[in-house]
Amino acid sequence: MPGRALPKTFGHAARRLETTMEWLDFYEATQQKNARLIERFLNLPVDPNYPLTWRNTPVEHLDADRLRAIIEGIFRTNRTVAKHTLVAIKKLLWVATDVEKWNKPQDDPSLSIRVRVPKSTKNPAWPIxxxxxxxxxxxxxxxxxxxxxxxxxxxxxxxxxxxx
Incomplete structure (x- = not known):
């Protein structure tokens, strides 16, 4: 059907994520932030030379090197957004691995990637x-x-x- 997410793709995982009890338990602001980051990821091209986006790409085709390249690209401009984007992508991978069982847990490409955000100095704690x-x-x-x-x-x- 037109507009329907292809099976076992990131688009399918995103639609499925929105029906899980874990997603529904988030505050509305958290849902909106994650939905915005997921949508941004889904619209990224897999390869700049082709029109294919991550929305229509099977989850199993994301490997650690590609995920690292995506996150590093975001990290260069905004470290915090890179961290939150990684968390949003991990939610999609969680759906594929734990909820739908499309992938095995050991095939999760996000396990090897960490984004460290430096502590903020803008709002320091009050001294005693x-x-x-x-x-x-x-x-x-x-x-x-x-x-x-x-x-x-x-x-x-x-x-x-x-x-x-």
């Missing part, structure tokens, strides 16, 4: 002296102290904690 001053100024029970405690002890992102 500053934390103590804040705790002194905002006693337990105030909105500011509750918000601070949620962020500090739970390690949530700023956007996950809404204190007004």
């Amino acid at each position: 002296a500053i934390r103590e001053k804040f705790e002194e100024r905002h006693p337990i029970g105030t909105a500011a102290r509750t918000c601070y405690a949620l962020g500090f002890w739970l390690g949530n992102r700023r956007g996950d904690i809404r204190c007004s």
Whole structure:
């Protein structure tokens, strides 16, 4: 049928991923980010000289060298996007290996690839002296102290904690 993903391809794995309970358990923002990265990968050409994209390529044709070339290409411009793209591709490989059993686990080309992102220096942790001053100024029970405690002890992102 036109527009339908070919069997055992990355396009098929992407459609199947969206029906798994693991995918449905993600927050909507996480789903959107992963879907965007997966779509970007699916639209990449397998070879610049041919119109074939990864969407219509069987999962078994991705080897570690090709995956490394894809990730290194992204890494040159943005390390964080390279790491998240690798994670998104790993989700597709997980579908092919564990959910659908198209490939054997030992054939997973992503096992040999690691992307290390340097620690951010933009938002350093508060020094102990500053934390103590804040705790002194905002006693337990105030909105500011509750918000601070949620962020500090739970390690949530700023956007996950809404204190007004």
